[in-house]
Amino acid sequence: MRRTLIAGNWKMNGSLSSIEELISGIKDGLAEVTNADMAVCPPAIYISKVNDLIGDSGIGLGSQNICDQESGAFTGELAPSMLKEFNCSYAIIGHSERRSLYGESDELVAKRFAMAVQSGVIPLFCIGETLEERESGIMEDVVSRQIDAVIDTQGIDAIGKCVIAYEPVWAIGTGVTASPEQAQAVHAFIRSKLAALSEDVAAKVQILYGGSMNAGNAKELLSQPDIDGGLIGGAALKPADFLAIGKSA
């Protein structure tokens, strides 16, 4: 049985005071979230502070990226060992904003993925198609290509060490959510693609949905058989909404 994971991607939001309020609000309601693990991915500069604020509450911690190298002359990047020093269990990799705004290729995303796995950090591996790609009927090709970049370089077993986040680009930050049926169809496609290589990996890998998931639509999305949680943007910035998503699991 796959456990549900609700992870908040704070993106480039927050301040020293707002993150204190946010973590304290989440901690206050955490006991009511019984069927999901909860995690937060703050901006890098706040990881240390959030690690302190989380304490032993059980809230998981992740970064929003991870370098494909161990250390050295890589200005602006975050080494896996640094993330581990601050208890980051997860690293978001291949988010569509990194791919589209900062030019991260499938190849680079796969290299970051490899370094995360090698370092014991779980990739929150983001994939998803644009509206144009969906409308031109190449959605499955795009998602396959993104996954194959990892499988071709690291093998199917590497996928068993990550959490996949299917985030249709057209649903991110737009208020337009994929319908439960649309999301389930892609999640089932991903799982069947993996099953062709390894039934075991396909059965165990968590596949989260991301894209305008909120307190109102989470229950229906999370009740789909192949949706194992959510990667939440905007709604993760308000404790009540983030907790409500966790409680609807």
Ligand code: 13P
């Ligand atoms: P929103 O929930 O704001 O649409 O963002 C989703 C996302 O990009 C999470 O990584």
